[in-house]
Amino acid sequence: DAKTTQPNSMESNEEEPVHLPCNHSTISGTDYIHWYRQLPSQGPEYVIHGLTSNVNNRMASLAIAEDRKSSTLILHRATLRDAAVYYCILRGDSNYQLIWGAGTKLIIKP
Amino acid sequence: EPEVTQTPSHQVTQMGQEVILRCVPISNHLYFYWYRQILGQKVEFLVSFYNNEISEKSEIFDDQFSVERPDGSNFTLKIRSTKLEDSAMYFCASNGLAGGGVTQYFGPGTRLLVL
Numbered sequence: 001d002a003k004t005t006q007p008n009s010m011e012s013n014e015e016e017p018v019h020l021p022c023n024h025s026t027i028s029g030t031d032y033i034h035w036y037r038q039l040p041s042q043g044p045e046y047v048i049h050g051l052t053s054n055v056n057n058r059m060a061s062l063a064i065a066e067d068r069k070s071s072t073l074i075l076h077r078a079t080l081r082d083a084a085v086y087y088c089i090l091r092g093d094s095n096y097q098l099i100w101g102a103g104t105k106l107i108i109k110p
Numbered sequence: 111e112p113e114v115t116q117t118p119s120h121q122v123t124q125m126g127q128e129v130i131l132r133c134v135p136i137s138n139h140l141y142f143y144w145y146r147q148i149l150g151q152k153v154e155f156l157v158s159f160y161n162n163e164i165s166e167k168s169e170i171f172d173d174q175f176s177v178e179r180p181d182g183s184n185f186t187l188k189i190r191s192t193k194l195e196d197s198a199m200y201f202c203a204s205n206g207l208a209g210g211g212v213t214q215y216f217g218p219g220t221r222l223l224v225l
Contacts, residue, residue, distance in 0.1 A: 030210060031210060032210040032211045034213075038153075042218060042219075043114075043201050043216035043217055043218050043219045044153065044201065044203075044216045045216065046213045046214065046215065049211060049213065051210075051211065087153075091210045091211075092210050093208075093209050093210040094210075096141060096143070096158040096160070096165050096166050096208075097143065097155040097158055097166055097168075098143075098145075098153075098155065098203075098214060099155065100145075100152045100153040100154070100155075101152060102152050103152070
């Protein structure tokens with residue numbers, strides 16, 4: 001399975017944009033890039049996913065590098081409720097499961 | 111908005127006892143999963159289930175574990191003889207279609223404590 005590398009933790013101020021990086025240098029052509037987050041004491045929650053093009057939804061934006069070896073999750077205006085562990089996960093068309101890394105713990109300072 | 115539900119939210123059991131964790135996936139979904147998360151550690155895949163059979167399973171999912179979809183709505187994980195190391199948060203998830211671009215929806219989890 002292709003692996004991802006994320007920083008262990010990041011801090012940001014409330015109401016400022018947050019850019020969470022993810023490296024996936026061994027990504028294959030059919031791997032989708034998924035982002036999930038886990039708020040304290042809750043189940044994982046889908047955030048966004050993409051294949052090649054940048055994606056936007058109501059929660060976040062996903063910027064994918066042209067060579068697809070890295071991506072960045074962008075929270076445009078972080079709130080205290082965005083404090084969570086964010087996971088970058090690659091998922092191929094033949095995979096049913098999600099393979100989880102350690103993720104990035106995002107700390108939001110008021 | 112439809113959601114995955116899990117019962118019980120907490121379960122305490124004695125080592126060696128059987129436990130059944132229950133999940134109700136989103137109603138039109140076809141693919142079902144169990145994951146676990148030991149306290150302070152990462153989420154680990156246990157098993158996936160489609161068309162009334164196991165699609166994939168990890169090395170954690172040994173003979174002590176089994177899954178079942180006993181009716182049209184429930185999806186269960188049974189641990190036959192619990193060990194101390196089975197203490198963890200267990201998450202059920204589901205999705206409606208196959209493919210790498212499909213979102214998985216997770217339940218709130220069952221916290222299992224084996225004494």
